Amino acid sequence: MTGAGTSPAAPGTRAASAAWRARLERLAPLLLVPALALLALAAIPFSTWVSLTVAGLAMGGIVFMMAAGLGLVFGLMDILNFALGAFITFGAYVAASVLAALGPWTRAEELALNLAALAACGLAGAAVAGALGWATERIIIRPVYGAHLKQILVTVGVLIVAEQVVPVLWGGVPVPVPRPALLKGSFLLGNVAIERYRLAALATGLLIYGGMILVMGRTRIGLLIRAGVQNREMVEAFGYRIRTVFVAVFIAGSALAGFGGAMWGMYHELITASLGGEVLILAFIVIIIGGPGSTSGAFQAALLVGQMANYVGYLAPKLALGSNILLMLAILLWRPTGLLPASRN
């Protein structure tokens, strides 16, 4: 009698089909994004579908940037950081100000100047948000570390205060955010119009995702973070100062959120003080769908959410936000821990 599992299952046996089913179960989350795209193709004319898909993926890329920090902080430190909305808002406003100050560079038709302006405003947004993140962690969150209720309350307080400080510093009217000259408008592929900025945003999102996967998978700090998400106490028991890792992740997540805010501002070309709070809801949905602590999960979920918002926004505008929430509830029922639980990353 052969021992169980010592020999590969012969094709056609029950064990083989079970193995296939297991593989399909694992792959299912990865197939959701293309599946949704194909579903939409059935309902939307091709040229519109292409621009909506690009828009959805671009929006997803930007939301991923903001949600990534939130998810890591949540998975690693069990902190629900509502103040991230404040970092996003400040990132967007600071970037808008820098962009306005660099007017000549953005209006010029030269790639180098445009890219420099983009980099400057993005980095400025990230830097300010990172600094705010450091201050928040130090002053606001550290005293209430471990007390979930108080954490939620104080971070909500920070969000409220930030939303009120923005009109004081930048005035109470919505601020326009001009895109650099070379990223304005769209280019035509046949009869399909694709906005340049959206492609740029998508590319940036992919770059950041790739970067995060590299850091998580190939560096020591990434290893520590992944281990910390799985089992904090064990990492501490091995002698690592997980506290330092926490703070670093918090600041990095905040900076990334600020950068995301900057990109979001240029995506919508108009920003208001409540932008952080509004996007925060999308970020929460992404984290819940993707699974907290999982970078790939967050990326998949962000792309899904972006696509959903754009497709439904075209087909039935009234249901756009609701569709994402229904998606979240559906996925919660299917996989309560999220699409790609943190253990996979």
Added chain:
Amino acid sequence: MIDAGGARMSVGRAVNWLLSGERVGSRALAWVLAAAVLALALAPFYVPGGRGLAAAARICIFIVLVGSYDLLLGYTGLVSFAHTIFFGFGAYGAAIALKSLGATWPALILGGSLGIAAAVVLALAVGLLTLRVRNIFFSMVTLAIASFFLVLASQLSEITGGEDGMTFQVPDPLGPAARLGELFGLRITGAVVVYYAVFLASALLFLGMLRLINSPFGRVLRAIRENDFRAEALGFPVVVYRSLVCCFAAGLAAAAGVMDAVWLRYTGPNTVLSFSIMLDILLMLVIGGIGSLYGAILGAAVLVLGQAYLQDLMRLASDSTQAWPLLSALLHPDRWLLWMGIFFIAFVYVFPRGIVGSLRRS
């Protein structure tokens, strides 16, 4: 011969029965609470115009709303952002019924009951879906669901009046045109009648909440709060009890919503479903004191009075500091929430038990 000691004792015992034995804990707190309740009871007699009475009615409504939220937070430890949905269900239920079926008592009762029932059903669904996931997930999910209903209310304009909301008439003695004569020197107008209806309803609901948490059911809830594992081991199904608390809290919030609709004769997404209402609830809770229903009374009073009268003070301050534009902008009455936010954060650190806790400690 009047036995003063005996009389005092039986009065005390009567009050204790009324409060279902909920411990006040401090003489100062007792005086403050008594003064607040008395002030609310006699509000129409001494507040000059509509604004003062509106503030008093708002306090009564929020006492019930915040109390129900404290019930949820205090006994399940869950920070729910969906409480405004239940408030909204009650308000919109009454509003839609009164608008479409006419300003009659049966319409009000039907609409109000349907709103409350819908709130309870939604609470049950949300509870069952999310009580099995972690606490923090619960907060995020409720936030998403709350924004869903906010958008829904704005979008279904044929039914809900959309962004602008809906105005409607209320059944007769509650209408503004009613004149019911005079009592103790006070002209009994419709506004006075509605105010006392709201006041009495709030009082009954509040006393009902006290009764609930001091009942055997309430004792099981306390056991679950202290150690849910042990409670489960002792045979109490924790999920069932927690779901029931969610349902009670939702129903009470919806009842507060009905009161709000009747008082304002108007319902709209900004007055019942917006996140600023949720923030108001959190602020009142933290200021009054989490974990004590008496805190709801104090928190609601402080915040509503502050909103009504401090903003005038801020306008004065802002106008007088025009020379320093930054300071003037910070003191502008529109920035009311900035100072409340700072206040709120400070309270969480310095007075985690709120006014009630501080009074009890002293």
